[in-house]
Amino acid sequence: MEFDNIGKPLTSFQEHYPDTIPDLFASENDHMPSQSFSTSPSKTRDFYVSFRREAISLIFQAQFSCNFDPFVSYLAVNYMDRFVSKQEITQEKPWLSKLLVVASISLAAKMSNSPFSLSHIQGEEGFNFDAQTVHKMEVLILDTLSWRMRSITPFSFLCFFVSLFELNDPTLTQALKDRASETIYSAHNEMKFLEFKPSIIAASAILSASHELFPLQFSSFKASISDCQYVDTESLLKCLNLMQEMVMMQGYESILETVSSSRTPMSVLDRHFMMTNSESDNTCSNTTTTTTTDAIAVAEKRQIKRRKLSDFCSKSGFQISQSNQW
Amino acid sequence: MDNYEKLEKVGEGTYGKVYKAKDRSTGQLVALKKTKLEMDEEGVPPTALREVSLLQMLSQSLYVVRLLCVEHADKRNNTDGKPKPVLYLVFEYLDTDLKKYIDSHRKGPNPRPLSHTLIRSFLYQLCKGVAHCHSHGVLHRDLKPQNLLLDKDRGILKIADLGLGRAFTVPMKSYTHEIVTLWYRAPEVLLGSTHYSTGVDMWSVGCIFAEMVRRQALFPGDSEFQQLLHIFRLLGTPTEKQWPGVTSLRDWHVYPQWEPQNLARAVPSLGPDGVDLLSKMLKYDPAERISAKAALDHPYFDSLDKSQF
Numbered sequence: 001m002e003f004d005n006i007g008k009p010l011t012s013f014q015e016h017y018p019d020t021i022p023d024l025f026a027s028e029n030d031h032m033p034s035q036s037f038s039t040s041p042s043k044t045r046d047f048y049v050s051f052r053r054e055a056i057s058l059i060f061q062a063q064f065s066c067n068f069d070p071f072v073s074y075l076a077v078n079y080m081d082r083f084v085s086k087q088e089i090t091q092e093k094p095w096l097s098k099l100l101v102v103a104s105i106s107l108a109a110k111m112s113n114s115p116f117s118l119s120h121i122q123g124e125e126g127f128n129f130d131a132q133t134v135h136k137m138e139v140l141i142l143d144t145l146s147w148r149m150r151s152i153t154p155f156s157f158l159c160f161f162v163s164l165f166e167l168n169d170p171t172l173t174q175a176l177k178d179r180a181s182e183t184i185y186s187a188h189n190e191m192k193f194l195e196f197k198p199s200i201i202a203a204s205a206i207l208s209a210s211h212e213l214f215p216l217q218f219s220s221f222k223a224s225i226s227d228c229q230y231v232d233t234e235s236l237l238k239c240l241n242l243m244q245e246m247v248m249m250q251g252y253e254s255i256l257e258t259v260s261s262s263r264t265p266m267s268v269l270d271r272h273f274m275m276t277n278s279e280s281d282n283t284c285s286n287t288t289t290t291t292t293t294d295a296i297a298v299a300e301k302r303q304i305k306r307r308k309l310s311d312f313c314s315k316s317g318f319q320i321s322q323s324n325q326w
Numbered sequence: 327m328d329n330y331e332k333l334e335k336v337g338e339g340t341y342g343k344v345y346k347a348k349d350r351s352t353g354q355l356v357a358l359k360k361t362k363l364e365m366d367e368e369g370v371p372p373t374a375l376r377e378v379s380l381l382q383m384l385s386q387s388l389y390v391v392r393l394l395c396v397e398h399a400d401k402r403n404n405t406d407g408k409p410k411p412v413l414y415l416v417f418e419y420l421d422t423d424l425k426k427y428i429d430s431h432r433k434g435p436n437p438r439p440l441s442h443t444l445i446r447s448f449l450y451q452l453c454k455g456v457a458h459c460h461s462h463g464v465l466h467r468d469l470k471p472q473n474l475l476l477d478k479d480r481g482i483l484k485i486a487d488l489g490l491g492r493a494f495t496v497p498m499k500s501y502t503h504e505i506v507t508l509w510y511r512a513p514e515v516l517l518g519s520t521h522y523s524t525g526v527d528m529w530s531v532g533c534i535f536a537e538m539v540r541r542q543a544l545f546p547g548d549s550e551f552q553q554l555l556h557i558f559r560l561l562g563t564p565t566e567k568q569w570p571g572v573t574s575l576r577d578w579h580v581y582p583q584w585e586p587q588n589l590a591r592a593v594p595s596l597g598p599d600g601v602d603l604l605s606k607m608l609k610y611d612p613a614e615r616i617s618a619k620a621a622l623d624h625p626y627f628d629s630l631d632k633s634q635f
C-alpha cells in the first residue's frame with residue numbers, strides 16, 4: 001500500500017512529504033519519552049543513566065557486528081527510552097533490562113528491514129534469551145508504545161528546517177544536513193537531550209552545524225528558525241547551548257588527543273565510555289575491553305568523516321570554525 | 327481479548343469476520359478485526375510490524391478510522407495443539423458503511439436520493455482522507471463504498487480497511503469466496519500496468535462520487551474484460567492521443583471503438599461543477615487525473631462550509 005519502497009519505511013529518516021509537516025509537529029510528543037521521565041525520582045534516574053550507557057554500548061556492538069545503518073541503533077535507543085519512561089524497570093531485574101535492549105534492537109532491525117539474528121548480539125555478553133522470550137518482550141514493547149514504531153525523530157525535521165534557509169546550492173545543503181545528522185547521533189547518546197522534542201533537537205543540530213560550516217550566516221539562520229511558528233524559542237536556545245557545548249568538547253578532546261598521543265583521537269563520547277567502564281566495578285572486565293575497542297572504532301569512523309567534511313569545506317572555500325561563541 | 331464482549335457481526339471481511347464489540351471496562355463500542363498476522367518463529371513478522379505501525383500513523387487523521395489498539399489472543403493450532411498468537415485490530419466503531427447507506431436509500435421502505443449537500447460533504451471528507459494517505463506516501467488501492475464508514479448522525483465519513491497490502495497479497499477471492507469487486511478499479515490496473523500511483527485511488531473516488539449520485543454503481547463489471555467494456559462504453563475507447571502508452575500496456579487488446587458519451591447523462595441530477603470534477607477524476611491518463619489535494623479546491627466545493635472540517 002505504500003508507493004515508495006517499503007524496504008525504506010522510515011521515510012522520516014531522509015525526506016518527508018512536505019504536506020505532512022504540521023502533522024509531524026503535532027504528533028512528535030507521542031514519540032518521545034514521556035515527561036514523567038525527567039521528573040522521576042533521582043534514584044530511578046541515576047539507575048537509568050548507567051543502564052542507558054551500557055545499553056547504548058551494547059547496541060553499538062550489534063550495529064558493528066550486523067553492519068546496521070546507524071539509524072537502526074538510533075531507533076532501538078528511542079524505543080528503549082520511550083519504554084522505560086512508561087514502564088518501570090529496576091535494578092532488581094538486570095536480565096529484564098538486557099532483554100529490553102535485545103528486543104529493542106530486534107524491533108528496530110525489523111522496522112528498517114535490516115537482516116538481524118539474535119545470535120549476533122547474544123553470547124558474548126553472558127546472557128542468552130530464547131527466541132520466544134525475546135518475542136514476548138517485543139510484544140510488550142509494542143503494546144507499551146501503542147505500535148507507534150515509525151518514530152518521529154529529529155531526522156524527520158531536517159529537510160524542513162534546512163528549507164527555511166533557502167540555500168541554493170545542493171552540496172551545501174547536503175553538507176549541512178550531514179553535519180547536523182552527526183550531531184544528532186552524538187546528542188542521542190547523552191541523557192541531557194532526552195527532555196527536548198525531536199524538532200528542537202533537529203533545529204539545534206542544524207544551527208550548531210551551520211555555526212561550524214557557515215559562521216557568517218549563523219545569526220540569520222538562527223533568526224529564521226526562531227521565527228518558525230512551531231518552534232519554542234526558549235527551549236531551542238537551551239538545547240542549542242548544550243549542543244554547542246557538546247560539539248566544542250568533542251573538538252577540544254580530539255585536538256587534545258592528537259597533540260598528546262600518537263593514538264587515534266577519540267571523541268568525548270568514546271572517552272566517556274572508557275571512563276565509566278573503568279569507574280564501574282570490574283566484574284565485567286570482558287565487556288569493558290569489547291566496548292573500548294568498539295568505541296575506538298566509532299571514533300575512527302567519526303574522524304574519517306570529519307576529515308572528509310573539512311576537505312569538502314576547504315575545497316568549496318568554506319572554513320570550519322572551531323571556535324564557539326558563548 | 328476477554329476485555330471485549332462481542333455483540334454482533336457487522337461485516338464479512340476478506341480475512342474474517344468483523345465484530346461490533348464492547349470494551350467491558352469503559353463501555354466503549356469498538357470494531358474487532360481479526361488479521362492474518364500470526365506470530366511465527368521470528369516473532370512479530372516484519373511486514374506486519376511495518377504495516378500496523380503505518381496504519382497507526384495514518385489513523386491519527388480524522389478522516390481515517392482510528393486504530394485504538396492491537397490485541398493478541400492465543401489460538402490453538404488444530405494440527406499440533408500449540409497456542410498460536412493471532413493479532414486483532416481494535417478500531418473505533420462507526421454505525422454503518424457507505425454501501426449499506428446507499429442501499430438503504432435505493433431499496434427498503436423509503437427509497438430517496440441522497441441529498442446533494444450530504445454528497446458534497448462526504449466527497450470532501452473522502453478527498454481529505456485520500457490526500458492524507460497520499461501525503462504520507464501511502465496508496466489505499468481498494469477504495470469502495472464498503473470501505474468507507476459513516477457516522478450518520480454527525481455526517482462523518484472515514485476511510486477504513488487500509489489493506490495491510492504488503493503483509494499479504496490482495497487475493498482475488500475473499501475467504502467466503504465472494505469475488506473481490508472490480509467496479510472501482512482504475513483502467514491502468516485492469517490493463518496490467520505495474521507502475522501505478524495515486525491516480526488509482528482517484529479513479530475509485532470518481533466511481534464512488536457517481537455512485538452516491540446514482541445510487542447504483544457506475545461501472546458494474548463482473549470480469550476484468552467486462553469491467554473495461556463498461557468503462558469504454560461510457561468514456562469512449564481510449565486512444566494513444568488521449569492516453570500516451572495505453573496500447574503498449576500488458577493486457578491491452580483491440581477493442582471495439584466506442585465514442586465517448588455525455589458524462590452528465592450518467593449522473594443526471596448533478597450540476598455542471600460536479601460533472602466537471604467527476605470528469606477530472608475519470609481522466610484516462612493517470613498523469614492527468616486530478617489529485618486529492620487539488621480536488622479539495624475545486625469549485626464544486628465552493629458552496630460547502632469548510633470550516634466544519
Ligand SMILES: Nc1ncnc2c1ncn2[C@@H]1O[C@H](COP(=O)(O)OP(=O)(O)O)[C@@H](O)[C@H]1O
Pocket residue numbers: 336337338339340341342344356357359391417418419420421422423472473475486487
Ligand atoms: N470500525 C468499524 N465500525 C463499524 N463497522 C465496521 C468497522 N470496520 C469494518 N466494519 C464493517 O466490516 C466490513 C469489513 O471490514 P473491512 O475493514 O473493510 O475488512 P475487509 O478487509 O475484510 O474488507 C466493512 O465493510 C464494514 O461494514
Ligand SMILES: [Mg+2]
Pocket residue numbers: 339340472473487
Ligand atoms: Mg473492506
